[in-house]
Amino acid sequence: MLEASTIVASMRANGLSKQFGGLRAVADVSLDVHQDEIHAVIGPNGAGKSTLINLLSGDMNVTAGSIVLDDRDVTRFGAERRARCGIGRSYQKTTIFQQSTVYENARLAAQAHSKAPLKIFGDVVSDTNVNAATHDALERTGLTSRADTLANQLSHGEQRQLEIAMVLATGPRIILLDEPLAGMGTQEARKIVELIASLRKGHAVLLVEHDMDAVFELADRLTVMQDGKVIATGLPQQVRTDPAVRAAYLGTHDGAPGDAA
Amino acid sequence: MTNISIRIWLVPLALLAIAIALPFVVPKYYVQFASKALLLGMLAMALNLVVGYGGLVSLCHGAFFGIGGYALAMVTPKYDPVSLWWSFPFAVALAGFAALIIGALALRTRGVYFIMVTLAFGEMLFFLFHDNQFAGGSDGAYINNKPEIAIAGRVLLDLDKPLAFYFVVLACLVATIALLTMLVRSPFGHALAAARDNERRARSLGFPIFRLRLIAFVISGAIAGVAGYFSAAQFGFIAPQTLGWHVSATVLVMVLIGGLRSVVGPLVGALVLLGLEEVLKASTEYWKLAEGLIVIAIVLFLPNGVRHLLTAALGERKDESPQDVKAVAKVEHA
Incomplete structure (x- = not known):
């Protein structure tokens, strides 16, 4: 399920805006993400990063702008249809099926992308493709030993791992990660950073993250947002020295994201 | 493994044996009472597919029940019985079609708005049949001859006989339990429960939530139509009140008494509620008051429904292999 598809995946946002009443949470944002990167x-809190992810995943409708997946305009597609097109996302606030086992959480994700996701006949345990994708996703996120545990019994860090396992189990081409490391211990975070690095090959990964060590370790390209707008974009080294970015992060003082670490 | 599967089948088979033996040992009145109770149990199980497994509280299932009955009333000629072969599928299809239309509109809303929209549709159907003369208006409609199965003039199945009627109802009930159990355990059922537990996540995983719920709503409405068809056949009469919110709410109470997270729980709930009514009616003038208090007590002290009393009493969960515990857990949350 996780093998790279032969088609090179890419996602592009053109002039994306989202208006909440008087607040422009995302203002004219254009960015793209390609396979193998x-x-x-x-950006600081309230910069519009999560809203951007919600617009790309279809959880929210755009106010203006367009979203193109490969060569297809998906702006008007709902979240479920975009997911079926190969966009997988994780949530900043853990969004899992609390009353179900870890295995069932990942299995549901795999089922949603199987040939017959709403099959009425047959038991859920019998689909070998779904089972294989589930095992694979749990293996990669290090949750195999916790498969039979109820999701609400997991530690916070493990729930974050499960959040990612569910994305993987859907076999996505485009992966949107909304602060995957939030609230994780150092050890757990290390594993997830390695996991995200391993996703680069075969996937297009868009990562929103506050942990600057992780960001500079992982990012091939970097976009900085502030007040809903993109203030800088480019290679991490260029962005790091950008004056606007320094100002956004540290006022007028010296230093830039990543320096503190 | 065989040992365990025998154990799992033991209780249902014993209950089925009792149900089969029942009409031969109790007076005719109770056979008719049992038929009525099983039909309402079937309606409650149908409702629970959307309430318990889908997380959608519908207040218009009385309408689907009533449509099944009215369909029979309207196709039955005045002096002859109608053939069950076509009138039954017709009634079920009509109830399912009503569920399709109502569901397609109501499922665009959530939570308390869904409850209000279904309530409104149920009342609309009540007034449609109440205020128009095409099906007897407020007086209701009579079914003078019960449907029959006949080949070349020979009657093979005569529902006028309480015993035959009871066994037909029992067969439908077993089929309903089998169908719902299969549904709940299937990928469809798991997706339905996932949408209930976390709609946002289920959507972002790629499940078509609207279609999923609409299918469940239509299946549920169609089964309610089955129960309504036979209920009308049993009494030979259908009144517009059957479509109204009072029936819908009573069935919802049955579901709550029986427990939301099992297929047969609502059936137990229906039997408990109707049995309770029967006993209280005979013993006190204020039976509705007593019934209300007992229902409140059940909901307060057995939030998971009376079915869990049985589970606890029979010790169903004890000394099972881990795999079976897992299977039970899966079904429980499904």
């Missing part, structure tokens, strides 16, 4: 989006 990790594109990180950083």
Whole structure:
């Protein structure tokens, strides 16, 4: 399920805006992400990063702008249809099936992308493709030993791992990660950073993250947002020295994201 | 493994044996009472597919039940019985079609709005049949001859006989339990429960939530139509009140008494509620008051429904292999 598809995946946002009443949470944002790269989006709290992910995944409708997946305009597609097109996302606030086992959580994700996701006949345990994708996703996120545990019994870090396992189990081409490391311990975070690095090959990864060490380790390209707008974009080294970015992060003082670490 | 599967089948088979033996040992009145109770149990199980497994509280299932009955009333000629072969599928299809239309509109809303929209549709159908003369208006419609199965003039199945009627109802009930159990355990059922537990995540995983719920709603409405068809056949009469919110709410109470997270729980709930009514009616003038208090007590002290009393009493979960515990857990949350 996780093998690279032969088609090179790409996603592009053109002039994306989202208006909440009087607040312009995302203002005229254009960015793209391609297969075999990790594109990180950083910015202070309230910069519009999560809203951007919600627009790309279809959880929210855009106010203006368009979203193109490969060569297809998906702006008007709902979240479920975009997911079926190969966009997988994780949530900043853990969004899992709390009353179900870890295995069932990942299995549901795999089922959603199987040939007959709403099959009425037959038991859920009998689909070998779904089972294989489930095992694979749990293996990669290190949750195999926790398969039979109820999701609400997991530690916070493990729930974050499960959040990613569910994305993997859908076999996505485009992966949108909304602060995957939020609230994780150092050890757990290390594993997830390695996992995200391994996703680069065969996937297009858009990563929103506050952990600057992780961002600079992982990102092939970096976009910085502030007040809903893109203030800088490019290679991490260029962005790091950008004056606007320094100002956004540290006022007028010296230093830039990543320096503190 | 065989040992365990025998154990799993033991209780249902014993209950089925009792149900089969029942009409031979109790008076005719109770056979008719049992038929009525099983039909309402079937309606409650149908409702629970959307309420318990889908997380959608519908207040218009009385309408699907009533449509099944009215369909029979309207196709039955005045002096002859109608053939079950075509009138039954017709009634079920009509109830399912009503569920399709109502579901397609109501499922665009969520939570308390869904409840209000279904309530409104149920009342609309009530007034449609109440205020128009095409099906007897407020007086209701009579079914003078029960449907029959006949080949070349020979009657093979005569529903006028309480015993035959009871066994037909029992067969439908077993089929309903089998169908719902299969549904709940299937990928479809798991997706339905996933949409209930976390709609946002289910959507972003790629499940078509609207279609998923609409299918469940239509299946549920169609089964309600089956129960309504036979209920009308049993009494030979259908009144517009059957479509109204009072029936819908009563069935919802049955579901709550029986427990939301099992297929047969609502059937138990229906039997408990109707049995309770029967006993209380005979013993006190204020039976509705007593019934209300007992229902409140059941909901307060057995939030998971009376079915869990049985589970606890029979010790169903004890000394099972881990795999079976897992299977039970899966079905429980499904």
